[in-house]
Amino acid sequence: MLSKLFYYPVIVDNLSYLLFGRLAQGQPGGLLLTVLMALAAIAMAMVLGFILALAHWFSPRGIQRVLWLLGEIVRGIPQLLLIFWFYFLLPMLLGRGAPDAVSVIVALGLFNAVTVMVSVLAGLNALPGGQHEAAQANGLNRWQTLRWVLLPQVLDHIVPSMVNLLVALIKDTSLAFVVSVPELTMVSTQVNNREQIYPLEIFLFAGALYFVLCSLLSLGAGRLERRLNRRLGLR
Amino acid sequence: MIEFKNVDKHFADLHVLQNINLKVAKGEVVVVCGPSGSGKSTLIRTINGLEPINGGEILVDGQAISKRARPAERQKIGFVFQQFNLYPHLSALQNITLAPRRLGGLSEDKANAEGLDLLAQVGLVEKSRHYPAQLSGGQQQRVAIARALAMKPRILLFDEPTSALDPEMIGEVLSVMKSLAHGGITMMVVTHEMGFAREVSDRVLFIDQGRILETATPQAFFKHPVHPRARQFLQQLQSPLHLAEESA
Amino acid sequence: MIHYHFDWSAVLSGAPLHWIVSGLWVTFNLTIWSGVLATLLALLLLGMRLSAYRGLRWISACYVTLFRNTPLAVQLLFWYFGGLQCLPGSWRDWLNTSHQLGGVHFPSTEVLVGVWALTLFSAAFLSEEMRAGVRAVSNGQFDAAHSQGFSHWQSLRWIVLPQALRYAWQPLIGQYLSLMKNSPLTMSIAVTELLYQTNQIESFNLHAIEAYAVATLLYLLLGLLLSLALQQLGKGMFVSGDLHVK
Numbered sequence: 007m008l009s010k011l012f013y014y015p016v017i018v019d020n021l022s023y024l025l026f027g028r029l030a031q032g033q034p035g036g037l038l039l040t041v042l043m044a045l046a047a048i049a050m051a052m053v054l055g056f057i058l059a060l061a062h063w064f065s066p067r068g069i070q071r072v073l074w075l076l077g078e079i080v081r082g083i084p085q086l087l088l089i090f091w092f093y094f095l096l097p098m099l100l101g102r103g104a105p106d107a108v109s110v111i112v113a114l115g116l117f118n119a120v121t122v123m124v125s126v127l128a129g130l131n132a133l134p135g136g137q138h139e140a141a142q143a144n145g146l147n148r149w150q151t152l153r154w155v156l157l158p159q160v161l162d163h164i165v166p167s168m169v170n171l172l173v174a175l176i177k178d179t180s181l182a183f184v185v186s187v188p189e190l191t192m193v194s195t196q197v198n199n200r201e202q203i204y205p206l207e208i209f210l211f212a213g214a215l216y217f218v219l220c221s222l223l224s225l226g227a228g229r230l231e232r233r234l235n236r237r238l239g240l241r
Numbered sequence: 242m243i244e245f246k247n248v249d250k251h252f253a254d255l256h257v258l259q260n261i262n263l264k265v266a267k268g269e270v271v272v273v274c275g276p277s278g279s280g281k282s283t284l285i286r287t288i289n290g291l292e293p294i295n296g297g298e299i300l301v302d303g304q305a306i307s308k309r310a311r312p313a314e315r316q317k318i319g320f321v322f323q324q325f326n327l328y329p330h331l332s333a334l335q336n337i338t339l340a341p342r343r344l345g346g347l348s349e350d351k352a353n354a355e356g357l358d359l360l361a362q363v364g365l366v367e368k369s370r371h372y373p374a375q376l377s378g379g380q381q382q383r384v385a386i387a388r389a390l391a392m393k394p395r396i397l398l399f400d401e402p403t404s405a406l407d408p409e410m411i412g413e414v415l416s417v418m419k420s421l422a423h424g425g426i427t428m429m430v431v432t433h434e435m436g437f438a439r440e441v442s443d444r445v446l447f448i449d450q451g452r453i454l455e456t457a458t459p460q461a462f463f464k465h466p467v468h469p470r471a472r473q474f475l476q477q478l479q480s481p482l483h484l485a486e487e488s489a
Numbered sequence: 490m491i492h493y494h495f496d497w498s499a500v501l502s503g504a505p506l507h508w509i510v511s512g513l514w515v516t517f518n519l520t521i522w523s524g525v526l527a528t529l530l531a532l533l534l535l536g537m538r539l540s541a542y543r544g545l546r547w548i549s550a551c552y553v554t555l556f557r558n559t560p561l562a563v564q565l566l567f568w569y570f571g572g573l574q575c576l577p578g579s580w581r582d583w584l585n586t587s588h589q590l591g592g593v594h595f596p597s598t599e600v601l602v603g604v605w606a607l608t609l610f611s612a613a614f615l616s617e618e619m620r621a622g623v624r625a626v627s628n629g630q631f632d633a634a635h636s637q638g639f640s641h642w643q644s645l646r647w648i649v650l651p652q653a654l655r656y657a658w659q660p661l662i663g664q665y666l667s668l669m670k671n672s673p674l675t676m677s678i679a680v681t682e683l684l685y686q687t688n689q690i691e692s693f694n695l696h697a698i699e700a701y702a703v704a705t706l707l708y709l710l711l712g713l714l715l716s717l718a719l720q721q722l723g724k725g726m727f728v729s730g731d732l733h734v735k
Contacts, residue, residue: 083708084670094697180560184677191562205570213559220558289636316638326633330651340637
């Protein structure tokens with residue numbers, strides 16, 4: 007009777023494909039690929055973002071402005087356009103073909119690296135000026151001040167927003183379906199093309215998977231933030 | 242004019258107001274004082290429904306105020322806050338004319354004319370176009386008083402009107418309040434300013450831990466306070482350092 | 490390294506140029522129409538969220554959570570493949586035939602679905618920014634309004650919302666720009682907006698780099714114009730009484 011309202015057999019029949027793609031043939035897809043891509047992208051974003059933030063911190067004004075401008079350009083265009091850029095550029099730069107998923111990961115990683123850079127710099131600038139002075143009075147140089155005094159404080163604040171970034175990335179990996187990368191949205195489309203008459207069930211299920219994953223992570227981020235605030239003595 | 246009958250209020254576990262019974266006659270000026278946390282702010286905020294009560298009833302002008310006080314009831318009562326709470330996106334004049342225009346249906350011209358009159362009363366006509374951010378604390382509070390008068394209320398309530406002001410500005414606000422008192426409007430003022438109480442009030446209420454412990458004329462209260470806690474409170478006001486040293 | 494022969498005329502003349510211009514026009518329309526409709530929906534959601542009725546608040550909160558925690562791509566596909574299917578056949582037929590409204594072409598089914606999906610998605614984000622603006626208004630303002638005898642709605646209308654909007658304006662501009670940057674996703678349901686047309690050029694004459702470069706520049710310009718226009722709109726609305734808010 008439930009199947010009259012929501013024809014769940016179509017989900018059950020295609021479940022392993024939706025969740026894992028062609029894992030058996032060595033081609034991860036579906037939800038698994040979504041999560042893998044999101045994790046890879048956030049790793050790249052955090053590493054690159056930190057490097058960019060440090061570069062900005064130690065650079066003269068001119069270079070800082072250039073970095074800022076490049077950042078504005080990267081974030082001022084649609085992410086999908088960025089994906090297409092790397093889709094065409096990566097093979098050219100590497101001299102050989104690259105898996106489509108890599109183009110997407112690089113594009114998302116770059117886009118969010120700029121976000122991380124802005125976040126870290128904002129965090130550093132938000133620290134009370136007294137921190138910097140106190141460190142200098144103690145005889146630390148610029149690098150040591152950063153490493154031992156400023157960054158640890160910034161990192162504490164950044165962790166919850168990194169989890170929020172992960173949530174955003176999980177959703178943004180869905181853009182990959184436009185370049186036919188077999189992540190969850192793409193395989194849902196494939197299943198829909200094959201089954202033809204159950205689009206509601208298929209896309210509701212896909213949506214539900216994203217929803218559960220993102221909601222859980224968001225709740226986790228919220229809890230982290232509250233624990234952090236308590237530890238730091240704020241509110 | 243204002244009457245409290247067995248009024249009770251709880252904040253979670255805290256019994257903030259306990260069995261309050263009092264009457265304020267028309268034209269009376271009553272000062273409410275007490276140590277911090279005594280419930281004096283809460284008391285005054287229940288009259289116009291900013292704080293709901295849990296038991297008993299409050300009557301204004303003979304009519305019982307509903308739990309949250311309906312908008313029409315609130316319009317008859319003017320309220321002046323410790324933090325002024327002027328509307329930052331409106332000029333001084335607009336702050337005063339907002340309610341008459343939107344609630345009272347007055348035309349813009351009429352409202353402006355009346356608003357300027359009120360500003361003149363508080364001595365700030367030249368600031369009519371200024372925004373709150375451009376005014377000093379004392380000026381803001383005077384505009385707030387004018388705003389409270391805009392709907393021609395029968396009662397004026399003041400919740401520590403000068404506590405957030407720098408000392409040099411307290412005088413200008415108190416003098417406005419004094420002239421209002423002499424004008425005959427019913428006033429209930431929560432304040433620490435004992436000079437004002439002595440000069441202008443008809444009666445002083447001392448409240449502590451949610452109970453009215455003493456009611457007297459200002460002369461009686463300041464010269465011969467009866468309740469031991471009232472005495473302690475007045476002594477502390479007059480020489481806080483002295484008392485701290487004694488108890489140390 | 491790579492020897493690439495840049496040929497800008499391949500992109501900036503003839504058929505490709507037509508495609509770019511028409512794509513730009515579609516992107517512009519998607520952004521404006523979705524923006525306006527999403528704003529109206531967001532205001533409705535905000536109103537529900539601030540209502541005295543718990544049921545309305547709950548519906549609004551659920552809507553926002555649902556539409557913010559699922560990707561736009563899935564929503565778009567859901568509406569196009571699933572939503573359309575639910576419409577009565579006669580409606581679908583009507584939508585699929587070309588219509589004219591006083592000389593102007595009625596938008597295609599794909600464009601309508603695109604605007605619909607973008608609107609529903611963006612409204613959730615817009616209303617959250619507005620709600621943050623309301624939270625930023627100090628409690629004293631509510632107290633003052635209450636003490637003057639304004640009803641719940643009157644307080645919102647004359648005192649709280651004007652202040653909330655000033656606090657929320659910059660974040661709201663960011664959301665409108667996001668909407669513009671989300672519009673290319675509609676190319677997946679064959680809406681012929683700018684990115685779709687850029688890909689057309691690429692498959693037409695293989696000049697990918699030039700095509701994407703032009704598209705990049707156009708999106709940046711569009712973003713800049715949108716941002717400037719909205720900043721000006723903000724200045725016009727808040728002409729007086731600067732709250733000293735960044």
